[in-house]
Amino acid sequence: QVQLVESGGGLVQAGDSLRLSCVASGRTFSAYVMSWFRQAPGKEREFVAAISRNGDYTNYVDSVKGRFTISRDNAKNTVYLQMNSLKPEDTAVYYCAADLYGSTRSRTRGSYEYWGQGTQVTVSS
Numbered sequence: 001q002v003q004l005v006e007s008g009g010g011l012v013q014a015g016d017s018l019r020l021s022c023v024a025s026g027r028t029f030s031a032y033v034m035s036w037f038r039q040a041p042g043k044e045r046e047f048v049a050a051i052s053r054n055g056d057y058t059n060y061v062d063s064v065k066g067r068f069t070i071s072r073d074n075a076k077n078t079v080y081l082q083m084n085s086l087k088p089e090d091t092a093v094y095y096c097a098a099d100l101y102g103s104t105r106s107r108t109r110g111s112y113e114y115w116g117q118g119t120q121v122t123v124s125s
Helices: none
Strands: 002-007 010-013 018-026 033-039 046-051 058-060 068-073 078-083 092-099 119-124
Touching: 002 092, 018 033, 018 092, 018 119, 033 068, 033 078, 046 068, 046 078, 058 068, 078 092
Parallel strands: 010 119
Antiparallel strands: 002 018, 018 078, 033 046, 033 092, 046 058, 068 078, 092 119
């Protein structure tokens, strides 16, 4: 069992930056591929970024490439999402997720066993 708690969301203006954090407790954090998803009102939850167990490999959805960076600190059981040059279309609830069996190519909700409660990011124009 893994418990995930996100933080760092908020209300910002277009062009600003935010850093989201997700702290894990429970089983060995480094055993999991970690990802960020987001869900905007009225839309499906979508994959944003993933990072491999040792942090060597990352994967991003095209819409955030060059603006968002996923990273992790296994000593702190924490995964981060640095979001720069934010746009109004980035407005969503952001969730972190953990996948014990997959890889950074896992982009579907069903691949992930554990989820956090989400943190709201709102970007005003």
